[in-house]
Amino acid sequence: MNRDTVNVFFLWLVLTALGEFVILGTDLFSYPIVGAEEGHVVDDAFFFLTALAVPVAAFVLSMLGYAFIRFRVSGPDEDGPPVKMHRSWAIFWLLWTTGLTLFVIVHPGITGILEIRHLGSGEPDLVVETEGSRWYWTINYPDGVTVKTFEEDAEMVLPVDSHVKFEVTSTDVLHAFWVPAFRMKVDAVPGLVTTISATTIGLGNYRDDPQYRLQCAELCGLLHNGMDVPVRVVSVAEFDAWLAEKAVTAA
Amino acid sequence: MALRKEQIVAHKPSRRDATLLGLVVFGALMAMEIMELVIGVRITPGALPLLVLLVVPGAGVIVWFFMHLPAVWGGEE
Amino acid sequence: MTTEHAVEHGIHSPEMRVKINRIGLWLFILSDAFFFVALISSRFYLHGTYRPDDLNQALGLGVSIVLLLSSLTVYRAEVAASYGDRAATQRNILFTIGLGLLFAVGVGYEWYEAFSHFPPSTGFGTIFFTLTGVHATHVFSGLIVLGFLWWLNRRGKYSSEETYWPVEGAAKYWHFVDVAWVLIYPTLYLVS
């Protein structure tokens, strides 16, 4: 162990500790509000990957920064040591990158996918058909209630603590169904019904938090950026009342 | 690096052999096409694997003998 | 740009030039093959192994055999050119052009029939007209190249084995068009 190696090792430890402290101990990296069980899976995966990335980034940065300061010279007069490779180092490098990659694939990759699928399986409490058109959504509830989002005061109302299944399709071009608070997104493809689930937790309202909105996330032409509508998550009783009222007006 | 002259025409058989080779390859390919047709018309579901089995060698024969693939790495046929 | 050293190391020698041209043509063919792969995969992606009943199977087999035969004649043209036999080269190029035109006529008739059964605006028609159309474009460009060959061969450009590379190249391209058809033919006419 020569001095440089020891120095970089400590630099790495310090940087890693600092980074992990910022990630784990402060709320500098806060995430937006979560409105669905699925969103927790997404955020946990994000959080886990960030915490895992810190030591990796810290390692490269400490080597880069140390070399930048310690090994600088003012001209090409002298050559460095003609080291072409340390075989054991390279194998060690390959082993830990491979190990880390495989680990990340399994968790949070595959485990996350399975968890989201598990949440989405089972009988939904409510099925909402959502149809994208340029440039509005048509939201079909049970009982023949339809909300077209270009109408005045249009909003997507959902019951809390319910497993809601969205069946998404499109009438013209590609759109994407995205509610940032739910962290869930799926494309609306003409001629195809795609599905996505959200198990709502907690009340929410666009007026309080803009993450509660249904947003088109796939470029669909002229008014793509305006193709959004507020989402309001209300209590089940309130939702039923709202639905009944709408059904009356529709009929 | 220096190339032998005959490498330009590395795949040069005698003219008689060439004619014979051409006819044999053509005959084989024609037989292949007819077999394909028979398979395609007779075996309505599930002809795909059989067709692949026929077509891949068929295309390979053209690439190998007519297009002289082996000449790319300088070998003879 | 024939500097002294280049000749010395064979980089600009005629032998090397042919070798480079040959690899270049092969790379082009490899690249072009990917285009056909994309189209053929689209057929299976969109329609699986569906096949309409209105395909003219006799015509399909006919044009396939015509194209195979043209591969034979262009092969004979290449062999003749490599022996410096100008007359035989000329004759076989002409045969190939004729067979190529015959193939084009066959496909044209098939298009005429297909228009009434599955026009380009229908699912299978889309893939049928695109694949045969792209292939026909290759046939036509091949015919143009063969036309140039015929014209230049008449003026004695390819009379020796050092100078016959253009014939070999054109033949390779023509064979490639044939290979493409060998794959397209079952894709469109036979799978089910």
Next chain:
Amino acid sequence: MSFISPFRFVIRALVFATIGFIIGSLLASLITGATGEPAEEPMLALGYAGALIGWLLGIGVWDVWAREWIGLQPRSLNAQSWHQYFRFSTDHKVIGTQYLVTFVVVLLLAGFLAMVLRVELAQPGIAFLSDQNYNTVMSLHGIMMIAVAVATIIGGFANFGVPLLIGADDVAFPRINALSYWIIPPVAILLLLTPLFGGFDTGWTAYPPLSTLGSSGTLLFLLAFLTFGLSSILGGLNFLATIVFLRAPGMGWSRMPIFVWSVFCAALISLTATQFVAAGLLMVMLDRVVGMGFFDSNRGGDALLFEHIFWFYSHPAVYIMILPAFGILLEVLSHFARKPVYAYRWVVASMFSIVLISFIVWAHHLYTSGMPDFLHIPFMVTTELISIPTGVIFLSALGIIWRGRLWLTTPMLFALAVVFNFLIGGITGIFLADVPTDIHLQDTYFVVAHFHYTIMGGEIFAIMAGIYYWYPKITGRMYNERQGRLHFWWMFISYNATFLPMFWTGVWGMNRRVADYTDNLADLNLIITGISFVMGASFLLFVYNMVSSSIRGPVAEANPWRARTLEWQTSSPPPEENFTTPPQVVGDPYDYGVPDSVHAVVSPSGGSSDGPAEGADRGA
């Protein structure tokens, strides 16, 4: 007259292109007129095909090439004057310079468009661009930057550098090489014409059915993209043949500079995968112009097909961009750290594995597209596997600089910045490769930040390193080192300050390709816009340095960096045949610190024949 004479080929080409356009569009109007009303779009498409052929013939294909087809003697248009830059020249150094200058101009234009976008995005709400204009500007910025990213290295540096680095006197197919450059100007003209035809609002991805609808500007964009793909294919073909056949005597595969290897790998991708996007674009055009049903679900089509075909090209395409950037990175690091390329063979192997794996990862762009669920896990696995060979590149970079003698010139600074930026770009890539996180992050500014970190932070910074590194070789003059370093720090800091916050805006729910966004992101976006202008201004310094140094800069010596590779063993700029006598390669290119090691024997006349060592103010 003397003013016109340098441009007479360009003028002839424009005239021929006009004639070609008229012939093509007349043909189309005849064909469509036979069945009904003459339609506009077939006329545009066929007219463009005619114009392209006319343009190419006029610019010099006729003189250098086509005369041969009808039995006449071809003429050479190479000449030792600046006039050769405006005609069909077959000298790879001229073509490389043409590419570099063209695409630096395109880079600046596209950067200017980015500034326009940032002004619009400074505050929520529609400020001054209409929705249509925003979409057109955004799409143009995208496709132009993609073109810069693909063509600057493969067209510019590879053209200029590869023959010199392997000791050849030109590429394998000089005329195809010239052709691949001269089909670029029609692409640029088409793209600039799109606003006159209603613009296009599809983004550079051109997803149908959106791209089968809308104004004719979309068609022009499709044609431009298709033509650009052709150029890319021809370039790939050329470099493969060149590298295989034209290496100097003694340069075995294991003695090839790493940049040449990276170009070889990138050329493999561009030769094959590009055909897929060509097929995809052709299908869109057939749907659009002829009314076929590839992507129209009412006619038995499927919109997802295009996404598969498109990303089968476009994901490998990012490796066309980044692999040669890795090549430049390791090249520059090795010469300026005065150490061999660490783990050379491993790097080559990992580049090839990146090429292989890149063909089986495309569907990670489709996690939320509605493709079947069972595809998620396989594509997540393959995608994340790519981080293993990429890690080997980092191993090599760190291995080179560790205990080296780091001479921190401008190219070296840019190369070190590539390591820093690509670290961030690579790590955030994991978040997007991972299905659970990608479901949220897909199509948000997180993606925008990620690919700007990989392509701009990785590749454009590498391009900058390459420009400064080879500047004395290309122009024969030395750039201003002080201005170069100032440019570096200016660009590096403002670049990071611009794009790091975008990760936050993405996580916090700002989707891509929008002119408007929710109010909670207003502050962050205002900051981004402000700093982005600082970054944009850094390019003015860069341009000033490049232009003024090429006129007044001190004359460069043959080998100002004391580098060992072959291009530095000939004069700056090199003579037309590159080396006055043949180089004979006898050793490895990177054996710094090995006593008495020699890379190549080059006759002294080809070496430092040019000028005194009036180097710019080098040294720290």
